[in-house]
Amino acid sequence: MNQLLVIGQYLRPYFPHLAAVISAVMFGLGVGYIKVSTLPPEIDVNDNWTLPQWGPYQPSLPSRELAALELWGEDDRAREIAETPEPRDASAWEFIGITQDGETRLAIIELGQDRKLQRLNSGDRLPNGVEILSVGANELTLSDEGTQVTIKLFDTEEN
Numbered sequence: 687m688n689q690l691l692v693i694g695q696y697l698r699p700y701f702p703h704l705a706a707v708i709s710a711v712m713f714g715l716g717v718g719y720i721k722v723s724t725l726p727p728e729i730d731v732n733d734n735w736t737l738p739q740w741g742p743y744q745p746s747l748p749s750r751e752l753a754a755l756e757l758w759g760e761d762d763r764a765r766e767i768a769e770t771p772e773p774r775d776a777s778a779w780e781f782i783g784i785t786q787d788g789e790t791r792l793a794i795i796e797l798g799q800d801r802k803l804q805r806l807n808s809g810d811r812l813p814n815g816v817e818i819l820s821v822g823a824n825e826l827t828l829s830d831e832g833t834q835v836t837i838k839l840f841d842t843e844e845n
């Protein structure tokens with residue numbers, strides 16, 4: 687008992703610190719016990735949110751005014767794009783490319799308003815009755831009422 691009094695006298699200056707440590711340990715043990723003894727909350731695994739709905743882009747008034755300005759003079763390309771194209775005739779066709787099947791070259795044409803693609807060989811007839819004489823690497827040669835007409839996909843002249 688005498689030794690306990692000696693230890694008590696020795697630890698007297700540290701009593702507030704020891705009391706704080708003991709209180710913190712007790713508080714931690716109490717919170718841990720409460721956490722362990724209670725069930726976790728139910729988790730809702732269903733997605734309860736929706737994607738945001740996007741509205742169409744509407745430029746502000748200054749943007750529309752700027753877009754309408756011709757800053758560098760009149761641009762013919764903008765006018766061509768703005769003009770609405772006339773509806774295509776059902777018998778109208780357009781030469782758009784060439785493909786090769788083995789050694790045979792085939793012309794690819796686009797037909798009518800529905801813009802369907804068709805492959806034609808030399809000797810075949812176009813929708814307007816013109817006969818295809820030959821299909822070259824970059825051109826299509828036709829016989830239009832006895833006259834030979836050549837349509838090129840692109841110019842190959844080098845300057």
